[in-house]
Amino acid sequence: MIAVRWKDVPEAHDYPAAADYLELLAGPKIVSAVVDDLRAAPIVHKKAKDILRAARLELLPPENLHVRRDLIKIHNGKALSPILLVRGDFRTGAPMVIADGYHRVCAIHWADENIAIPAKLAAMP
Structure with a gap:
């Protein structure tokens, strides 16, 4: 298994992105509420393969x-920023949204699809 280093919290510029x-x-109004929820959300860990499937x-x-x-x-051991996710809804068919971090998810998948990625997860209001 490849060792991936993570920052403890997303970088400040991840939220405006x-x-x-x-x-x-x-x-x-909805975007503002979701971003506020992302800022306040705890870090959870989800696998790259599951994130891509849900999105x-x-x-x-x-x-x-x-x-x-x-x-x-x-490869160089630099810490990556956790990703920002917005929960989907399987009842309505709405997919999860990778609000920030799509490229990081793909890179982790190439490194090892089973690596748990730290993420903040918000729901649509």
Whole structure:
């Protein structure tokens, strides 16, 4: 198993990045509430393969520029930032959203799909 180092909390710039992406999916009031919930959420640990399945996203190739950068960070022992997730709803068919960290999830999957990734998880209001 590959050793992956993680930061204790997401980086400050991860939250505005998540908000920027979420603004493509919801209005400002909802995005603000979700980002506030992400900031307050505890860290949970989920496997890369399960995150991709729940989000219904394709695994990006290791040649992708951002995935490659994260794979290099892993190889060099640099700590990665936890990811930010918004819970889906299987009752309505809404997939989970990776608000920030899609490339990190893909890099971890390439390193070992069973590595538990620290994440903050919020629900849609």
